Amino acid sequence: MQLLLPLGFFPESLNGPTSSRLISLVVFCFKRLNMGDWAKKAEDQEVSKLVDQLNIESGSPYSQNNKSSDSNLPDPNSGEDGEPDVADPAETSLLIKILGKGLVNTKLSLDIQQKNPNSPLHSIKTFEALHLKASLLKGIYAMGFNTPSKIQETALPTLLADPPQNMIAQSQSGTGKTAAFVLAMLSRVNIGLNHPQVLCLSPTYELAIQTGEVAARMGQFCPDIKLRFAVRGEEVDRSKKIEEHILIGTPGKLLDWGLKFRLFDMKKITVFVLDEADVMIATQGHHDQCIRIHKLMREEESLDNIKQYYVKCKNEDNKYNAIQNIYGCISIGQAIIFCHLDQKQLALFSHCMTRSTRGRMVKTSAYGVSRCGFGLSETRRTAAWLAAKMTSDGHSVAVLSGDLTVEQRLAVLDRFRSGLEKVLITTNVLSRGIDIEQVTIVVNFDLPVDVRGNADCETYLHRIGRTGRFGKSGIAINLITDEKSMKVCTDIEKHFKKKIEILNTDSADDIEKIGT
Numbered sequence: 001m002q003l004l005l006p007l008g009f010f011p012e013s014l015n016g017p018t019s020s021r022l023i024s025l026v027v028f029c030f031k032r033l034n035m036g037d038w039a040k041k042a043e044d045q046e047v048s049k050l051v052d053q054l055n056i057e058s059g060s061p062y063s064q065n066n067k068s069s070d071s072n073l074p075d076p077n078s079g080e081d082g083e084p085d086v087a088d089p090a091e092t093s094l095l096i097k098i099l100g101k102g103l104v105n106t107k108l109s110l111d112i113q114q115k116n117p118n119s120p121l122h123s124i125k126t127f128e129a130l131h132l133k134a135s136l137l138k139g140i141y142a143m144g145f146n147t148p149s150k151i152q153e154t155a156l157p158t159l160l161a162d163p164p165q166n167m168i169a170q171s172q173s174g175t176g177k178t179a180a181f182v183l184a185m186l187s188r189v190n191i192g193l194n195h196p197q198v199l200c201l202s203p204t205y206e207l208a209i210q211t212g213e214v215a216a217r218m219g220q221f222c223p224d225i226k227l228r229f230a231v232r233g234e235e236v237d238r239s240k241k242i243e244e245h246i247l248i249g250t251p252g253k254l255l256d257w258g259l260k261f262r263l264f265d266m267k268k269i270t271v272f273v274l275d276e277a278d279v280m281i282a283t284q285g286h287h288d289q290c291i292r293i294h295k296l297m298r299e300e301e302s303l304d305n306i307k308q309y310y311v312k313c314k315n316e317d318n319k320y321n322a323i324q325n326i327y328g329c330i331s332i333g334q335a336i337i338f339c340h341l342d343q344k345q346l347a348l349f350s351h352c353m354t355r356s357t358r359g360r361m362v363k364t365s366a367y368g369v370s371r372c373g374f375g376l377s378e379t380r381r382t383a384a385w386l387a388a389k390m391t392s393d394g395h396s397v398a399v400l401s402g403d404l405t406v407e408q409r410l411a412v413l414d415r416f417r418s419g420l421e422k423v424l425i426t427t428n429v430l431s432r433g434i435d436i437e438q439v440t441i442v443v444n445f446d447l448p449v450d451v452r453g454n455a456d457c458e459t460y461l462h463r464i465g466r467t468g469r470f471g472k473s474g475i476a477i478n479l480i481t482d483e484k485s486m487k488v489c490t491d492i493e494k495h496f497k498k499k500i501e502i503l504n505t506d507s508a509d510d511i512e513k514i515g516t
């Protein structure tokens with residue numbers, strides 16, 4: 001799905017079916033499109049005719065025969081003298097306009113809107129038809145909801161489906177999105193497990209509280225479901241794991257609790273709600289935190305389908321031989337190679353490449369490298385060096401660095417995605433989120449380490465997660481040259497509790513085995 005392109009990878013990675021463990025939900029709220037806008041649109045579409053039509057059909061509170069008996073509200077069909085009038089389309093439009101501005105919020109107006117097929121509150125289903133739990137139905141009715149709104153009737157079957165599905169939903173302000181995802185959250189809780197299973201991220205303190213209050217009201221007949229706020233001012237006992245099933249809060253606080261203090265296990269989260277996703281994605285700080293949280297919940301998923309190997313190499317040159325041997329023995333769809341780079345050199349290189357190919361990031365060449373002023377001996381460990389070597393061996397290679405503009409990055413990725421280049425050499429810039437289906441192998445030319453030189457497990461996970469997407473199998477190969485890198489590899493293995501097998505790239509037989 002192409003949504004918010006500069007950040008497009010995020011929605012893309014959320015969209016579509018997912019493992020049975022994780023359901024992700026993104027709800028977009030477009031504040032610009034409020035009910036007033038809808039009413040304006042409705043007016044343009046001669047809503048008056050429609051409402052007029054409703055008068056004739058049964059069930060309309062405008063119809064003389066269907067007056068709502070329990071309503072103390074003024075009857076718009078009655079003139080001052082109590083005589084019923086025929087609904088005046090102009091008045092009806094006006095009423096809808098007023099409703100749209102949120103000045104009137106009555107059962108009567110809701111009934112009108114829910115019967116209007118053009119209204120976002122329109123519904124043909126009942127809550128019962130959505131197969132909600134009896135205790136939740138009780139909660140909904142206690143809140144005065146009678147029938148679902150359009151977004152609820154559309155979203156809930158997907159939100160409650162088995163196997164779980166990811167969803168991105170958008171609908172006008174005030175049309176019941178919160179109610180929809182809160183119902184999904186409450187429906188998915190397993191009360192037999194005393195740990196957080198549902199995470200709801202809100203952009204602000206106030207919104208988190210509001211959502212929690214809706215959840216509490218809706219879940220009033222589900223006393224076993226426990227909810228906790230993760231917002232500023234909420235104290236936690238750092239010596240105790242959190243036991244509540246649902247956590248609603250702001251991204252920073254949730255990251256603190258989940259990642260910094262390890263008060264709950266991100267991997268046990270089964271429902272992830274990103275409320276006001278458009279705001280979250282547009283706000284840089286929130287954006288990064290949301291992606292981080294989402295990725296943390298995918299650890300198990302990513303590693304299960306990926307066979308991990310390490311290759312003992314004598315030196316840097318020998319690393320390249322290992323790659324050559326692998327390519328010589330098995331057929332590789334597309335590969336991503338991660339290097340530890342000198343960013344400046346790569347930027348310079350990329351710039352030269354871009355210029356020398358009139359704006360297209362294409363094949364590297366020894367010529368390109370020398371034009372950039374790199375002497376091979378000094379730049380052994382750069383992507384440029386590797387790219388040049390692979391290119392001279394006949395591979396089509398693209399280079400992607402964090403110094404490229406967003407447009408340039410997208411152009412490189414588009415070419416790679418469409419298969420024009422088979423090898424992508426990059427840094428961690430690509431380790432997150434990008435989904436390229438044909439990538440069958442990820443090579444860590446240099447293992448990811450933090451500033452202290454220790455294993456950076458999170459980055460490792462994101463790197464190798466570029467292959468083995470959505471249940472496909474993938475291969476990750478780590479090139480080791482010394483004890484230090486061997487230790488990093490062992491630490492990664494211990495961290496994920498997943499075996500990283502040794503691979504002898506001098507043996508064609510051994511290499512062929514990994515390709516099967």
Ligand SMILES: Nc1ncnc2c1ncn2[C@@H]1O[C@H](COP(=O)(O)OP(=O)(O)OP(=O)(O)O)[C@@H](O)[C@H]1O
Nearest residue numbers: 029145146147148149172173174175176177178179
């Ligand atoms: N099916 C329903 N029947 C009656 N009232 C409803 C229904 N669903 C939601 N409401 C009420 O409508 C109001 C708006 O609902 P909600 O907050 O879920 O909308 P929203 O789309 O999340 O709004 P926003 O875009 O402003 O966040 C709330 O007062 C809620 O209680």
